[in-house]
Amino acid sequence: MSTTELLKPLRRDAAENRARLLDAAALVFAEQGLDGSVEDVAREAGVGMGTLYRRFPTKQALIDELVGSLRRELLELARDAAERTDGTGLEELLLRAGHLQAEPRGCVERLWRHSDAELEAMTEFRQILREQLASAQEHGRIRPDVVVTDISMLLWSLRGVIETTRAVAPNAWRRHLEILLAGLRPVSGRFAGDLVERPLSDARARRITGRDTD
Amino acid sequence: MSTTELLKPLRRDAAENRARLLDAAALVFAEQGLDGSVEDVAREAGVGMGTLYRRFPTKQALIDELVGSLRRELLELARDAAERTDGTGLEELLLRAGHLQAEPRGCVERLWRHSDAELEAMTEFRQILREQLASAQEHGRIRPDVVVTDISMLLWSLRGVIETTRAVAPNAWRRHLEILLAGLRPVSGRFAGDLVERPLSDARARRITGRDTD
Amino acid sequence: MSTTELLKPLRRDAAENRARLLDAAALVFAEQGLDGSVEDVAREAGVGMGTLYRRFPTKQALIDELVGSLRRELLELARDAAERTDGTGLEELLLRAGHLQAEPRGCVERLWRHSDAELEAMTEFRQILREQLASAQEHGRIRPDVVVTDISMLLWSLRGVIETTRAVAPNAWRRHLEILLAGLRPVSGRFAGDLVERPLSDARARRITGRDTD
Amino acid sequence: MSTTELLKPLRRDAAENRARLLDAAALVFAEQGLDGSVEDVAREAGVGMGTLYRRFPTKQALIDELVGSLRRELLELARDAAERTDGTGLEELLLRAGHLQAEPRGCVERLWRHSDAELEAMTEFRQILREQLASAQEHGRIRPDVVVTDISMLLWSLRGVIETTRAVAPNAWRRHLEILLAGLRPVSGRFAGDLVERPLSDARARRITGRDTD
DNA sequence: GATGAATGAGATTTCATTCAT
DNA sequence: AATGAATGAAATCTCATTCAT
Numbered sequence: 063m064s065t066t067e068l069l070k071p072l073r074r075d076a077a078e079n080r081a082r083l084l085d086a087a088a089l090v091f092a093e094q095g096l097d098g099s100v101e102d103v104a105r106e107a108g109v110g111m112g113t114l115y116r117r118f119p120t121k122q123a124l125i126d127e128l129v130g131s132l133r134r135e136l137l138e139l140a141r142d143a144a145e146r147t148d149g150t151g152l153e154e155l156l157l158r159a160g161h162l163q164a165e166p167r168g169c170v171e172r173l174w175r176h177s178d179a180e181l182e183a184m185t186e187f188r189q190i191l192r193e194q195l196a197s198a199q200e201h202g203r204i205r206p207d208v209v210v211t212d213i214s215m216l217l218w219s220l221r222g223v224i225e226t227t228r229a230v231a232p233n234a235w236r237r238h239l240e241i242l243l244a245g246l247r248p249v250s251g252r253f254a255g256d257l258v259e260r261p262l263s264d265a266r267a268r269r270i271t272g273r274d275t276d
Numbered sequence: 277m278s279t280t281e282l283l284k285p286l287r288r289d290a291a292e293n294r295a296r297l298l299d300a301a302a303l304v305f306a307e308q309g310l311d312g313s314v315e316d317v318a319r320e321a322g323v324g325m326g327t328l329y330r331r332f333p334t335k336q337a338l339i340d341e342l343v344g345s346l347r348r349e350l351l352e353l354a355r356d357a358a359e360r361t362d363g364t365g366l367e368e369l370l371l372r373a374g375h376l377q378a379e380p381r382g383c384v385e386r387l388w389r390h391s392d393a394e395l396e397a398m399t400e401f402r403q404i405l406r407e408q409l410a411s412a413q414e415h416g417r418i419r420p421d422v423v424v425t426d427i428s429m430l431l432w433s434l435r436g437v438i439e440t441t442r443a444v445a446p447n448a449w450r451r452h453l454e455i456l457l458a459g460l461r462p463v464s465g466r467f468a469g470d471l472v473e474r475p476l477s478d479a480r481a482r483r484i485t486g487r488d489t490d
Numbered sequence: 491m492s493t494t495e496l497l498k499p500l501r502r503d504a505a506e507n508r509a510r511l512l513d514a515a516a517l518v519f520a521e522q523g524l525d526g527s528v529e530d531v532a533r534e535a536g537v538g539m540g541t542l543y544r545r546f547p548t549k550q551a552l553i554d555e556l557v558g559s560l561r562r563e564l565l566e567l568a569r570d571a572a573e574r575t576d577g578t579g580l581e582e583l584l585l586r587a588g589h590l591q592a593e594p595r596g597c598v599e600r601l602w603r604h605s606d607a608e609l610e611a612m613t614e615f616r617q618i619l620r621e622q623l624a625s626a627q628e629h630g631r632i633r634p635d636v637v638v639t640d641i642s643m644l645l646w647s648l649r650g651v652i653e654t655t656r657a658v659a660p661n662a663w664r665r666h667l668e669i670l671l672a673g674l675r676p677v678s679g680r681f682a683g684d685l686v687e688r689p690l691s692d693a694r695a696r697r698i699t700g701r702d703t704d
Numbered sequence: 705m706s707t708t709e710l711l712k713p714l715r716r717d718a719a720e721n722r723a724r725l726l727d728a729a730a731l732v733f734a735e736q737g738l739d740g741s742v743e744d745v746a747r748e749a750g751v752g753m754g755t756l757y758r759r760f761p762t763k764q765a766l767i768d769e770l771v772g773s774l775r776r777e778l779l780e781l782a783r784d785a786a787e788r789t790d791g792t793g794l795e796e797l798l799l800r801a802g803h804l805q806a807e808p809r810g811c812v813e814r815l816w817r818h819s820d821a822e823l824e825a826m827t828e829f830r831q832i833l834r835e836q837l838a839s840a841q842e843h844g845r846i847r848p849d850v851v852v853t854d855i856s857m858l859l860w861s862l863r864g865v866i867e868t869t870r871a872v873a874p875n876a877w878r879r880h881l882e883i884l885l886a887g888l889r890p891v892s893g894r895f896a897g898d899l900v901e902r903p904l905s906d907a908r909a910r911r912i913t914g915r916d917t918d
Numbered sequence: 919g920a921t922g923a924a925t926g927a928g929a930t931t932t933c934a935t936t937c938a939t
Numbered sequence: 940a941a942t943g944a945a946t947g948a949a950a951t952c953t954c955a956t957t958c959a960t
Contacts, residue, residue, distance in 0.1 A: 076919085097311070099954060101922095110921035112958085121955060174440050202466070208455075215437050215452045222436020223429050226388055227476065230483045237473040238429045241422075245459025247467040252416070253458070259451040266445045289938080290944060313929065324946040329931065331944095504940085525739070527933060529943095538942035540937080549934060602868055630894070636883075643865050643880045650864020651857050654816055659908045665901040666857045669850075672895065673887025680844070681889045687879040694873045717959080718923060741950060752925040757952060 080117050082107040084131070087124050091168025096125060098168075126177075128169045133176065135162060137183055140190040149201025152194040152213070153243060159217055160235050163224050170225065174218055176271055188214070188267075205248040211262040216242050294331045296321040298345070301338050305382025310339060312382075340391075342383045347390065349376055351397050354404040363415025366408040366427070367457060373431055374449050377438050384439065388432055390485055402428070402481075419462040425476040430456050508545050510535040512559070515552050519596025524553060526596075554605075556597045561604065564590060565611050568618040577629025580622035580641070581671060587645055588663050591652050598653065602646055604699055616642070616695075633676040639690035644670050722759050724749040726773070729766050733810025738767060740810075768819075770811045775818065778804060779825050782832040791843025794836040794855070795885060801859055802877050805866050812867065816860055818913060830856070830909075847890040853904040858884050 086107035090098040100121050104114045118124040136159060143155035163170050176184050191213050198204040219242065220235055227234040249255075300321035304312040314335050318328045332338035350373060357369035377384050390398050405427050412418040433456065434449055441448040463469075514535035518526040528549050532542045546552040564587060571583035591598050604612050619641050626632040647670065648663055655662040677683075728749035732740040742763050746756045760766035778801060785797035805812050818826050833855050840846040861884065862877055869876040891897075 079920090100956085101954075104922090111923090111956085112921055113919080115956070116919075119956095211448075212451065212455060215441070215448065216455070218436045218440040219433035219452060219456075220436070222432045222434070222439070225436070226432040226484060227429070227480075231476050231480045234425075234429065234476040234480070237426065237471065237475050238433060240471050240473045241426060241430075241459040242433075242456065243459070244463065244467070244471075245455040245457070247463070248465075249458065249461070249463075251462075251464055253461045257451065257454050257458075259454045261451050262441065262445050262448040266441075266448070269444045270440060293944080314931090315929080325931080326933080326947065327945050333931090335930065507941090528935085529933075532943090539935085539944090540942055541940080543935070544940075547935095639876075640879065640883060643869070643876065644883070646864045646868040647861035647880060647884075648864070650860045650862070650867070653864070654860040654912060655857070655904065655908075658911045659904050662853075662857065662904040662908070665854065665899065665903050666861060668899050668901045669854060669858070669887040670861075670884065671887070672891065672899075673883040673885070675891070675895045676893070677886060677889070677891075679890075679892055681886065685879065685882050685886075687882045689879050690869065690873050690876040694869075694876070697872045698868060721923085742952090743950075753952080754926065754954080755924050758923065761952090763951070 076117070079107070079109055079113055083109065083114055083117055083124070084128060087128055088166065088168040091125075091128070092166035093168075096169065096171070100124070125169055125172065128167065129172045129176075130180070132162065132167055132169060132173055133180060133183055136173070137187050140187050143194060144190045146194075147197065149198045149203050152191070152198045152204065155191070155194060156213075156216065156220075156239060156243070157236075160220050160224070160239055163217075163221055164228060164232060164235060166228070170221055174221065174270065178271065181268075181271075202248060204246045207256045208246050209261045211264060211267045212246070214267055215262060216246075290331075293321070293323055293327055297323065297328055297331055297338070298342060301342055302380065302382040305339075305342070306380035310383065310385070314338070339383055339386065342381065343386045343390075344394070346376065346381055346383060346387055347394060347397060350387070351401050354401050358404045358408060360408075361411065363412045363417045366405070366412045366418065369405070369408060370427075370430065370434075370453060370457070371450075374434050374438070374453050377431075377435055378442060378446055378449060380442070384435055388435065388484065392485065395482075395485075416462060418460045421470045422460050423475045425478060425481045426460070428481055429476060430460075504545070507535070507537055507541055511537065511542055511545055511552070512556060515556055516594065516596040519553075519556070520594035521596075524597065524599070528552070553597055553600065556595065557600045557604075558608070560590065560595055560597060560601055561608060561611060564601070565615050568615050571622060572618045574622075575625065577626045577631050580619070580626045580632065583619070583622060584641075584644065584648075584667060584671070585664075588648050588652070588667050591645075591649055592656060592660060592663060594656070598649055602649065602698065606699065609696075609699075630676060632674045635684045636674050637689045639692060639695045640674070642695055643690060644674075718759075721749070721751055721755055725751065725756055725759055725766070726770060729770055730808065730810040733767075733770070734808035738811065738813070742766070767811055767814065770809065771814045771818075772822070774804065774809055774811060774815055775822060775825060778815070779829050782829050786832045786836060788836075789839065791840045791845050794833070794840045794846065797833070797836060798855075798858065798862075798881060798885070799878075802862050802866070802881050805859075805863055806870060806874055806877060808870070812863060816863065816912065820913065823910075823913075844890060846888045849898045850888050851903045853906060853909045854888070856909055857904060858888075 083103065087103045090102045090106055094102070100114060101111065103124070104111050107114070114124070118127065139158040139162065140155055143151040143158065145151070146154060163173070188210060192210045195204060195208065195210055195213055199206050199208070220239060223238045224235045297317065301317045304316045304320055308316070314328060315325065317338070318325050321328070328338070332341060353372040353376065354369055357365040357372065359365070360368060377387070402424065406424045409418060409422065409424055409427055413420050413422070434453060437449045437452045511531065515531045518530045518534055522530070528542060529539065531552070532539050535542070542552070546555065567586040567590065568583055571579040571586065573579070574582060591601065616638060620638045623632060623636065623638055623641055627634050627636070648667060651663045651666045725745065729745045732744045732748055736744070742756060743753065745766070746753050749756070756766070760769065781800040781804065782797055785793040785800065787793070788796060805815070830852065834852045837846060837850065837852055837855055841848050841850070862881060865880045866877045
């Protein structure tokens, strides 16, 4: 009987506690915002404070993990969408990202303010966005003067709508996404013509990170 | 010189302090979020704690006033835009509302979560939106299947973009607004057809208020 | 026209303000206890804070004056009672002292905790008590083993009853006083016999003063 | 040794802290009055502020508990006295209640201002008073025209004396109680005759509760 | 390893007192 | 002399984090 063998049950307990804490945190933060107390989280998870702090050395670490898993799921769905080759991957991705943000995960407000540590994952995400945007443009689904930062802004835009409407109309954001997509389509007629406002530069978009508010 | 005249200097001081407190609060809350401490606000304003609490009996009252003035300015610019009759009022209004939200006022996150007390002002605002939307549609600037709640969502969307980008690119939201407007234009060609997602109902939009979080 | 002439109107104003402040203080302290704020007192008096502080340099001074006037009235009524020579002066005095304490003056709790400054007045008061007690005893109205500190305690006792009952039964203390007096009468029969508990000594009674609580 | 057994040590600590806090509160409030700060209480108890607030969510709760335990002891001693059948129970009870109030518990001033929550306990207390009074009257120890509210007033009266004298003469109240009891004895001779002042009604006595001040 | 009590710095709020007008 | 705004020390209370059991 190896040590590993002996520890395994504990690890399972630990993993379970960890999961329960994350669920509890999502619930508490979704209800009360990130000001919700860690004590509420521990109580909701049914564990003691010590256990919480064993798993997550600070409240920030708990939040980070919450955001981290959200971000991993985001990357996951981006990768899924990336497999499409018919030019619809981008739209699929946006739809799914909308759903993801609409879930009451308690930390969406931090999703797009990644720290440097998460830079790599976000870089891959942006790369997928870029590729899928190009593909959509090749297929004529998106106007050619749209750039990848426009898509990023579109995701931030969804967040704004979702945060505002979630409590009373959890699906209202879909309508907004539809309009956003309409805005990305190739145009003809009276309002044709390239976008005149300068897009957000990649460099600046990469600098969106960390602390700052309102 | 009347007694009233004689008393004014004091009042002027008080009014000045009040203004300084509001400015300080905007600064502090813009930098640190609404978690910023009132002590910081008082220090930034160069007054004592007691003075702050003489003007604003609670921190919430201070925030409320901050939001209130933002909301009054919003209504003001809406009224201005309402004077246009060439169908461009709505676009003008959106542009100006974007600028307003882009200012570092420290409380934009609360702008659209009005309490019942502010219902009246917001009702007028929505009425103006409605009229200007109709006008824009008559002039063929906006597709006919857009409804007023789409415009509301558009403003919430701007908030999301602005909050995310303000620190590194204070004007990036303009590009986003341009795309949003493109999404509102009448369409023809491959992607023509009415919007299929159901719009947010007026009733639900009116219920967006008060507390709730991510 | 002398300076005194010129100042007189002002002094009248000042005296008026003083009186209003004392009345206001009595009202406020009676309603809220001595924790009532000086701001409430000033507002109730219809004067500014500065005026209050011109008349009374500290809150304590205001309270002291309130207690002081109560104490002066107490002495006054004692002197009145002292004019009786039929042995009823003491009872008259107690009755009137009860009425005095029953008035909502806002500071009865401090009446018997005089500072050294008021020692003189209280000494005279005690002297009157002593004389009237002797007279009452000579007339056979009060048992001979009663001493003057018993009368003092009786007054403190009235305070306790009055403070407790005033709000719901402003005259209940009279019944209590009647019982107290019955306890002072000469006794015969089954329960005759001198009081066995040692009385409070004059020396200690004189030391009852200033700060201390429960 | 059960889990419960194992957990007890923690609980024991907590209970100890609780007891220390109550003792400290009694001390601090006895010295400084109820205006004494909770910080002083925590320091005196040798615990942090957080600990105090874990045990007692507000200062009021701390005071309430202090008064509550005083009231429980009062009820306890009343029950003890209620076992006497020789008519001396009432006097015993009053003596003990005097001793109880004379202890420096820091909250005697609130003992008789019970909230509605404590109504039940006080009702039982009054019932015991009533029974013991009847018994004492049957045994000829107390005059027949005394009613139960007279006894209540007598207790309030003791409070007044004790609060005033405690600091310099902690036992002076006994002398006062002796006089009070003398006032309750059956009378004959010159001052015989029923009490003429109307007693405090039970209904009003029951309404003595909660807030009010001098 | 888990528990939850303890900690104490810091937040908001009050109020006696001072001071500019 | 009167006003009431300003002051800031102190009070109550909260909560992320630590630690004894």
